[in-house]
Amino acid sequence: MFPELNNLLNTTPDRAEQGKLTLLCDANTDGSFLVHHFLSFYLKANCKVCFVALIQSFSHYNIVGQKLGVSLTVARECGQLVFLEGLKSSVDVFFRAQAEPHPLQFLREANAENLQPLYEFVREALKPVDDGEAAWRCPVLLVDDLSVLLSLGMGAVAVLDFIHYCRATVCWERKGNIVALVHDSGDTEDEENNILLNGLSHQSHLILRAEGLATGFCRDVHGQLRILWRTPSQPTTQRDQSLTYQYKIQDKSVSFFAKGMSPAVL
Amino acid sequence: MAAVATCGTGAGSTGSVVAAGSKNHVTSFQRRGPRASGSDSSYSRLVSIAGTRPSVRNGQLLVSTGLPALDQLLGGGLAVGTVLLIEEDKYNIYSSLLFKYFLAEGIINGHTLLVASAKEDPADILQELPAPLLDDNFKKDFDEEACNHKTAESNIKMKIAWRYQLLPKMEAGPVSSSRFGHYYDASKKMPQELIEASKWHGFFFPEKSSSTLNIEPCSLTHGYIKLLQFIQNIIYEEGFDGSNPQKKQKNILRIGIQNLGSPLWGDDICCTENGNSHSLTKFLYVLRGLLRTSLSACMITMPTHLIQNKAIISRVTNLSDTVVGLESFIGSERETNPLYKDYHGLIHIRQIPRLNNLIYDVSDVKDLAFKLKRKLFTIEFLHTNTDRVNTEKTFITSDFRVIHVF
Numbered sequence: 001m002f003p004e005l006n007n008l009l010n011t012t013p014d015r016a017e018q019g020k021l022t023l024l025c026d027a028n029t030d031g032s033f034l035v036h037h038f039l040s041f042y043l044k045a046n047c048k049v050c051f052v053a054l055i056q057s058f059s060h061y062n063i064v065g066q067k068l069g070v071s072l073t074v075a076r077e078c079g080q081l082v083f084l085e086g087l088k089s090s091v092d093v094f095f096r097a098q099a100e101p102h103p104l105q106f107l108r109e110a111n112a113e114n115l116q117p118l119y120e121f122v123r124e125a126l127k128p129v130d131d132g133e134a135a136w137r138c139p140v141l142l143v144d145d146l147s148v149l150l151s152l153g154m155g156a157v158a159v160l161d162f163i164h165y166c167r168a169t170v171c172w173e174r175k176g177n178i179v180a181l182v183h184d185s186g187d188t189e190d191e192e193n194n195i196l197l198n199g200l201s202h203q204s205h206l207i208l209r210a211e212g213l214a215t216g217f218c219r220d221v222h223g224q225l226r227i228l229w230r231t232p233s234q235p236t237t238q239r240d241q242s243l244t245y246q247y248k249i250q251d252k253s254v255s256f257f258a259k260g261m262s263p264a265v266l
Numbered sequence: 267m268a269a270v271a272t273c274g275t276g277a278g279s280t281g282s283v284v285a286a287g288s289k290n291h292v293t294s295f296q297r298r299g300p301r302a303s304g305s306d307s308s309y310s311r312l313v314s315i316a317g318t319r320p321s322v323r324n325g326q327l328l329v330s331t332g333l334p335a336l337d338q339l340l341g342g343g344l345a346v347g348t349v350l351l352i353e354e355d356k357y358n359i360y361s362s363l364l365f366k367y368f369l370a371e372g373i374i375n376g377h378t379l380l381v382a383s384a385k386e387d388p389a390d391i392l393q394e395l396p397a398p399l400l401d402d403n404f405k406k407d408f409d410e411e412a413c414n415h416k417t418a419e420s421n422i423k424m425k426i427a428w429r430y431q432l433l434p435k436m437e438a439g440p441v442s443s444s445r446f447g448h449y450y451d452a453s454k455k456m457p458q459e460l461i462e463a464s465k466w467h468g469f470f471f472p473e474k475s476s477s478t479l480n481i482e483p484c485s486l487t488h489g490y491i492k493l494l495q496f497i498q499n500i501i502y503e504e505g506f507d508g509s510n511p512q513k514k515q516k517n518i519l520r521i522g523i524q525n526l527g528s529p530l531w532g533d534d535i536c537c538t539e540n541g542n543s544h545s546l547t548k549f550l551y552v553l554r555g556l557l558r559t560s561l562s563a564c565m566i567t568m569p570t571h572l573i574q575n576k577a578i579i580s581r582v583t584n585l586s587d588t589v590v591g592l593e594s595f596i597g598s599e600r601e602t603n604p605l606y607k608d609y610h611g612l613i614h615i616r617q618i619p620r621l622n623n624l625i626y627d628v629s630d631v632k633d634l635a636f637k638l639k640r641k642l643f644t645i646e647f648l649h650t651n652t653d654r655v656n657t658e659k660t661f662i663t664s665d666f667r668v669i670h671v672f
Contacts, residue, residue, distance in 0.1 A: 033624050057558050063324075063622040087555040094552050095498055107548065110484050151547035151581045153485050183584060190577035219630055249624050 001041040001068055002033075004256045008227060008245060009206075013045035018138050018175045021167060023204040025197060027184035028212035029223045033249055035144045036061070038179045040068040043075050047176075048136035050125040052103075052118070054086030054148045067252045080136060082125035086148070112153060115162040123169050126176065139176035141166055146200075147183040147193055156195040163200065184209075203232055213246075220264035221246050225256065315516055315561075317375025318346065319446050324622045329377075329518055329563050332367030334447035335645040339615055339634070340588055341627035343446070344565075346518060347558050348587035348619060349550070353570040355594035355611060358525070360636070361567045363643060364592070365522055367450055368565045370395040372464075372520035374448050379466035380500055382493055382523045384530035388468030391524075392461050396450035399641065451641045469496050471531060487542060489531040490549040497521060498556055507560035519562035527568045527582075536572040543578055550585040589617040592636075605648075609635035613645055 006012055024034045039061065042049050053061060062072040075081035084103060093104045103121035106112030126139035149159050163180065170176040182200060185193050201207060207228040213221060229241045245256045257263070321328050321342045328343030331350065337343045344350050354361040372379045373395065381388035474492050486494075501507050506519045527533055527546050534541035557564055570579050570591075583589050594611035595601045613634040620626045633648035 030620060032620065036624065060622050064624060067624070087551075087558045089555075090552050091498070091555040091559060094494070094555075107552070108484050147581075147584065148551070151544065151585060152551060153544040153548060183580075185577065185580045188576045188580045190580060193577070217628075217630075217632055251623075251625060254624070 001044055001070075002037050002254045002256075005037055005254065006041070008243065008256060011041075013041060016042070016045045016047070016137070016177070018177060019171045020177050020205040021163075021171060021200075021203055022177065022179045022206045022208065023200050024179065024181040024208050024210075025184045026181070026210040027186050029210055031181060031183075031208075031210035032056075032144070033254055034208055034210060035142070035179075035181055036064050036068060037254075039072075039142055040065055040070045042140045042142070042177070042179075043070045043072075043080065046080075046137045047140045048080055048082075048126060048138075049075070049140045049142060050082045050084075050122055052084045052086070052122070052141070052143045055144055057087055058083055058085050084121065106154060107152060112158075114158050115149070115154060119162055119165045122166055126170060126174065128174065139170055139174050141170050141176070141178045141180075143178075143180040145181035145183060146196060147181075150190075150192050150196065156192040156199070159196055160199045163203070167203070205230055205232060210247075220248060221262050222249050223247060224259070315518060317371070317377060317446070318518060319343070321345070323627055326621055329375075329520070330371050330447040331364075331565070332369075332371035332447070332450065333364065333643060333645070334449070336364075336590070336613075337447050339613075339629055339645065340590075340618060344563050344588065345619070345621055346561060346563050348563060348621070349554055349557060350563070350565045350588045350590065351582070351586040352565065352567045353589065353591035353614075353616070354525070354567050355592040355596075356571060356598075357594065357596060358567075358569065359596070360592050360594055360611060360638065360643075362524070363452065363638070365524055365565065365567055366391070366395050367643070368520065369522050370398070370450055370456055371448060372518075373456065373460055374398055375518075376464070377518045377520045378504065378506075379464065380469070380497060380519060380521045381466060382469035382471075382496070382521070383525065384471035384489065384528065385525055387470050388466070392466065393455065395456040395461070396452045397454035397456050399449040399451045449642065452638065452643065453641055467496075467500055469493060475532075484548070485542065485544045486548055487532045487545045489533070490545060493523070494549065494552055494556070497553070501556060501560045501562065506562055517561070519560065521557075521562055521564040523564065523566045525569060526566050527570075527573065535575060535578055536569060537574070539574040541575070543575060546578065547581050547585055550582060554585065554587075583617055586617070587619040587621075590614070591616050606635065608637060609646070609648070610637045611635065612648070 001013070011017065022038070024031055024038075026032075026034075039049065039051065043065075051061075058072065065072045072081060072083070076083055086104065089102070089104050090107055092098070093102050093107050097108075098105070101117045101120070103118040105117045106115065122141055126141065128139070129135070146159055146163075149162075150156060163178070166178060170178055180200065182197050183193065184197055207226075207230065209226040209228070211224045211226065213223060224244060224246050227243045227245070231240070244259060246259050246262060247254050247256045248262065255263075315327075318327050318329050319342075320326065323341065327346040328337075329346060330337050331340070331344050340350075352361050352364055369379055369381060369392065371377075373392075379392075381391055383391060469492075471489050471492070474496070475488065484491075501519065502510060504510075504519070505514065506517075525531070526549075527535055529536055533545055535543065535546060553564065556562075566586075568582070570582070573579055591614040592611060593614065595606055595609070596611075600606050613636050615629070615632075615634070618626050618628055631647045634645055635648040636643060636645045
């Protein structure tokens with residue numbers, strides 16, 4: 001969790017909002033630091049987190065999480081974190097026929113229609129426990145990232161349906177949050193990705209967009225972050241609020257500053 | 267099933283331990299440090315593997331790509347468990363050279379090789395590998411020693427050519443190399459004895475294409491399925507993923523796949539725009555899953571300039587860890603450009619992974635050019651001072667010393 005980003009978003013772990021869909025997207029740069037931020041933020045906020053990690057291994061997130069002050073192994077052991085490790089499970093699913101439906105079953109199928117097994121997995125993971133134990137604050141679904149599902153053979157509509165089902169269950173029924181990362185392919189004509197991105201942008205309450213600088217690589221400013229607050233359900237005559245900051249990623253934190261106000265320049 | 271991690275770094279106290287298949291489902295890139303988590307306690311001892319070293323930034327286990335200059339640009343080397351994607355140059359001249367350097371480095375370090383190609387027989391590829399470069403005074407000693415069967419007391423002189431020294435009494439066990447990256451002489455071939463002493467597996471697609479599949483057809487093309495099964499078989503049989511209790515593997519598997527995505531593999535993304543757009547990306551995903559759970563590193567060369575659907579290229583880039591693009595000047599208008607007259611092409615470092623870290627090592631200079639001199643392949647920073655082309659130059663040589671030449 002980056003304290004400066006919390007200030008920009010005007011939240012703290014104690015006052016986390018509920019029932020929101022947050023969309024993270026990156027264009028021409030790597031936006032995974034946002035995923036690490038939200039993962040540690042919600043773990044510190046005492047929420048139950050289901051993390052569908054399709055792109056990196058568990059120990060990668062664990063090591064970065066330790067730099068940010070959370071231990072994923074402890075969280076997983078005590079039940080706060082349910083971790084689906086895509087890379088490792090894909091090997092199991094692909095080479096050995098599974099007895100029961102596996103969340104990544106579509107890897108084996110030639111024409112997988114939908115992501116229902118994955119949705120069932122998420123629903124099962126974020127089921128509320130009602131045996132009087134330490135109740136977690138609210139369920140959170142974190143997906144890193146959705147563009148990989150397109151590369152693995154799912155259509156954009158199937159992924160949008162999956163998010164829709166998850167929203168109905170997690171956001172509306174259980175008053176939780178969803179955070180998902182989508183890559184913006186920019187000018188390469190990835191139509192499926194654009195459909196997915198546009199569809200999700202219209203449904204999100206908060207969009208965080210990390211972009212590379214238009215002028216190219218810079219050692220002191222790694223990119224630009226655009227924050228957009230939306231109210232998707234109500235038609236509103238006032239504008240959605242939007243802010244733009246530039247950032248520099250350091251070893252254990254990310255520092256944000258107004259455009260042109262990088263400490264290296266001043 | 268609790269498999270023990272079988273590798274580690276050198277004698278340093280912090281390093282990364284690649285573990286696979288342990289009770290707590292630890293996969294790779296696990297850092298072993300003083301505050302080690304519970305699953306670390308089962309790893310009793312660190313054994314150093316030949317040809318690897320820990321990264322200075324995050325303790326990641328690295329292997330050399332065969333080009334010390336490229337190693338430096340990638341932050342020290344290629345991380346074990348990751349994929350290095352080389353976007354081929356137009357006529358596949360320099361990318362196949364990089365491919366050979368990668369394999370030659372594996373032979374010199376004693377790594378196991380897995381060579382997959384649809385165009386050339388892997389045995390032929392191995393015959394064409396460049397010879398390691400010896401300094402001239404070492405070469406004389408080698409000639410004497412090869413005849414006299416001298417023993418290890420002359421170890422001190424043979425810093426680069428230690429393998430040659432062991433030639434008369436070929437040892438099977440891994441010996442730690444005293445250098446991380448080696449230099450190769452592109453004009454000479456690797457000695458036959460070294461090739462025969464090495465352990466390698468070849469996958470030549472035309473030979474394997476007739477055998478039957480025992481996996482139901484998914485959207486992967488036939489060639490990719492067979493290749494994945496072959497790789498998974500080798501990893502399991504030889505114990506690179508730690509799951510085979512009989513095999514205590516303390517070595518790295520170097521996987522080299524040539525021309526992936528070309529029509530010779532049965533994939534049509536280079537022929538038509540509406541080809542099978544998921545086959546290659548699914549293959550890369552499952553391959554990366556295999557790599558992350560085993561002690562292996564992979565180099566893939568891919569003719570991305572032929573892929574018709576540009577969206578696939580961006581998806582492939584997102585699914586690979588390190589991506590390096592080669593652009594040669596042959597046949598382009600840049601060949602006659604005075605700016606580039608000393609060079610054979612440009613190297614673009616398109617992507618470097620941030621493993622176990624928020625940040626990564628990236629060089630400030632983005633303009634890199636390469637040239638293939640008579641013996642060596644060098645990478646240099648490109649300067650745009652055309653009016654001072656013969657005056658001051660700053661470049662890094664292939665043994666990465668920064669040199670100012672006036």
